Amino acid sequence: MTNSFAVKLGQGGFGVVYKGKLEDGGLVAVKVLNESKGKDGQEFINEVATISKTSHVNVVTLLGFCFEGARRALIYEFMPNGSLEKFIFDENAAESSHRLNWETHYQISLGIARGLEYLHNGCNTRILHFDIKPHNILLDADFVPKISDFGLAKICTRKESVISMLDPRGTVGxxxxxxxxxxxxxxSHKSDVYSYGMMILEMVGGRKNINLRVDNTSEIYFPHWVYKRLELDEELGLKRIRNEEDRVTVRKMIIMSLWCIQTDPSNRPTMSKVIEMLEGSLDSVQVPPKPFLYSPSRSRA
Structure with a gap:
């Protein structure tokens, strides 16, 4: 299927993803898990069990899997545009095709929100992803986003609003x-809302939320920097804002994200409310309280 693993699409802590082709010519992505990753195969089984319960335009489709002893692979639909990560953090692509316009950013944000809302409320069981980040959002040929990588996901009943966990799971940041x-x-499901908010802020800023390479200390932590701009009603100074429509779209995305990263989970919106904020008017979205978050200081040499 992969022609002896000829074309590598990406790599993560879980293993390597290769491009493959089915007998009918259809393209697939084959995710081969590291043998050392979860020796009992629990993470693998978890991903298969979780994603096989889903069917949504904004959730990646699992086409099949291989489980032979230590050899484990997942076969997914192929996403021509790869992960969202390269469209946010590719500093060498300032004006290239890797830079998406604000309407595309907005549609991607809305698509991810719809996918998460489906996982939280649209399945027979509630699925909490626990690893929402740009690397795990894949884009098809039309830049429709698909949530992927359910290795850390947790399944609970629809009525469960709070879940117990023995260990932290997810990606720092x-x-x-x-x-x-x-x-x-x-x-709870509000933990995914927080991760989503942090990710959308990175989309808006075109950088990691924590950036120790900038010269101005106040710009190190993007959520604090952008909140201050909103508070003072200053122009956001972000690149590629070409017209009033872009300005409104970006402000809406920022205000929504700042609600998502509120420290108290009860102050965060549900994903249904997030969709409502994104689709509504800017006037109907209030600026939230400043998130109480740790802002790293630059170490002095």
Whole structure:
């Protein structure tokens, strides 16, 4: 299927993804898991069990899998545009095709929100993803986003609003505070909302939320920097804003994201509310309280 693993599409902590072709000529992505990753295969089984329960335009489709001893692979639909990550963080592509316009950014944000809303409320069981980040959002030929990588997902009943977890799971920079410490609140579907908000802020800023390479200390932590701009009603100074429509779209995305990253989970919106904010008018969206978040200071040499 992969022609002896000839074309490598990407790599992560889980293993390597290769391009493959089915007998009918259809293209697929084959994710081959590391043998050392979850020796009992629990993460693999978890991903198969979770994603096989889903069917949504904004959730990647699992076409099949291989489970032979230590050899484990997942076969997904092929996404020609790869992951969202390269369209956000590729600094060498300032004016290239890797730079998406704001309407595309907005549609991607809305698509991911719809996919998450489906996982939280549209399935027979509630699915919490726990690893929402640009690397795990794949884009098809038309830049329709698909949520992928369900290795850390947790399935619970629709009625369960709070879940118990023995260990933090996710990627630093996107993990909700309550996943680290219960002092911040209970772990729930609102933990995915936090990760989503952090990711959308990175889309808007075109950079990691924490950037220790910038010269101005106040710009190190993007959520604080952008909140201050909103507070003072200053121009956001972001690139590629060409007209009033772009300006309104970007402000809406920022205000919505700042609601999503509120420290107290109960202050965060549900994904249904997120969709409502994105689709509504800018006037109907209020600026939230400033998120109480750690802003790293530059170490002084």
């Amino acid at each position: 996107y993990i909700a505070p309550e996943v680290f410490s219960r002092n911040f609140g209970e772990v």
